[in-house]
Amino acid sequence: MDQRQLGKSGLRVSAVGLGCMGMSEFYGAYDDATSVKVIHRAMDMGVTFFDTADMYGVGHNEDLLGRAIKGRREGLIIATKFGNVRGPNGERLGISGKPAYVKSACDASLKRLGIDVIDLYYQHRVDPQTPIEDTVGAMADLVKAGKVRYLGLSEAAPSTIRRAHNTHKIAALQTEYSLWSREPETEILPLLRELGIGFVPYSPLGRGFLTGRFTSNEDLPDGDFRKISPRFSSENFELNRKLLGLIEDLARSKGATPAQIALQWVLSKGDDIVPIPGTKRTSYLEDNLGALKVTLSSSEQEALDAAFPLGIAKGDRYPAAAMAAVNL
Numbered sequence: 001m002d003q004r005q006l007g008k009s010g011l012r013v014s015a016v017g018l019g020c021m022g023m024s025e026f027y028g029a030y031d032d033a034t035s036v037k038v039i040h041r042a043m044d045m046g047v048t049f050f051d052t053a054d055m056y057g058v059g060h061n062e063d064l065l066g067r068a069i070k071g072r073r074e075g076l077i078i079a080t081k082f083g084n085v086r087g088p089n090g091e092r093l094g095i096s097g098k099p100a101y102v103k104s105a106c107d108a109s110l111k112r113l114g115i116d117v118i119d120l121y122y123q124h125r126v127d128p129q130t131p132i133e134d135t136v137g138a139m140a141d142l143v144k145a146g147k148v149r150y151l152g153l154s155e156a157a158p159s160t161i162r163r164a165h166n167t168h169k170i171a172a173l174q175t176e177y178s179l180w181s182r183e184p185e186t187e188i189l190p191l192l193r194e195l196g197i198g199f200v201p202y203s204p205l206g207r208g209f210l211t212g213r214f215t216s217n218e219d220l221p222d223g224d225f226r227k228i229s230p231r232f233s234s235e236n237f238e239l240n241r242k243l244l245g246l247i248e249d250l251a252r253s254k255g256a257t258p259a260q261i262a263l264q265w266v267l268s269k270g271d272d273i274v275p276i277p278g279t280k281r282t283s284y285l286e287d288n289l290g291a292l293k294v295t296l297s298s299s300e301q302e303a304l305d306a307a308f309p310l311g312i313a314k315g316d317r318y319p320a321a322a323m324a325a326v327n328l
Contacts, residue, residue: 001046002292004274006198009171011120011150013077015267016289017049018042019202019278020065024057028221030280032064039068041282043076045289051174051202051276053081053124054109058090062112070114079172079200080109081124081154095325097127097135106142122152122174126328132160133167140168152200155326158187165195175326177201177275179210179262179304180231180243180313193272201266204275205288206313207232210262212244230315239314246307256294259284263291265304 002015021027023035039050050069052061062080069076082105085093102123109118121142123135142148150171153164164170173192177184178201192199205211207226214220217227217234226232231240247258254261259277266275277288296304316323 008196013049017276024061066114079120083124099138102138
């Protein structure tokens with residue numbers, strides 16, 4: 001497995017990580033035994049970078065990952081997040097970056113994961129009611145206490161990133177990025193490279209849309225949050241489906257899959273970029289990791305760039321309430 005360094009932090013991880021969110025919530029039914037097998041297969045294939053959050057399944061996802069890595073912790077980079085507060089029954093209780101909450105959330109995550117230190121600790125969403133200096137200051141205290149190694153932010157605006165980095169070195173920023181979500185290219189990526197911060201794109205396959213596996217909104221399973229996502233709505237689905245022609249043509253010409261083409265496009269955007277596609281299936285995991293063996297020529301990359309200009313996708317990437325919490 002190829003390794004990449006996240007910016008200038010010194011933190012090295014596998015070139016592709018594994019997003020674990022769907023193993024606990026948001027993408028329909030899940031099965032713990034199957035999920036553990038996927039995590040173990042990822043480890044066997046050289047994946048060292050695993051991404052979770054305390055809000056995924058209201059702690060279930062961290063507990064699941066903790067059980068899966070037990071006895072195999074050495075050499076792994078475990079990333080988790082705090083900030084999206086939920087009650088015991090899953091109710092949404094807002095966003096918090098208050099220092100006391102940061103520290104209590106970290107202790108709870110360590111316990112669920114069954115580890116002594118979190119390798120990369122993200123603020124999942126920025127709390128507009130708490131100065132970022134206060135939140136990151138509390139995160140820095142966790143580094144001093146030996147509970148966290150590196151700090152990260154998720155869905156933060158450029159000005160917030162700069163202020164946070166001035167408070168304590170930020171190792172990585174996590175934001176949605178793919179062929180149909182190219183917004184980070186305008187301001188975020190240049191700033192990250194200026195500051196030496198690594199970039200960890202989530203949903204690099206457009207929440208599965210860019211794989212070409214779905215033909216309509218009806219293909220999505222019950223309980224899947226994409227059913228209420230604007231980009232997957234019935235009125236936008238067919239319009240967005242027309243974008244996939246070039247990806248599918250390139251895949252056929254290279255003996256690859258559309259997922260591998262879409263993921264390799266993200267990988268080709270810089271050695272400081274480490275995507276974390278998520279999956280609940282071993283076959284999709286193996287397919288995703290096969291992207292590392294696919295190459296795109298400069299002309300092929302340019303053709304994909306031209307076919308997927310900024311803003312080409314129809315519909316926002318989240319419903320309105322969730323969109324209001326990004327890029328703060």
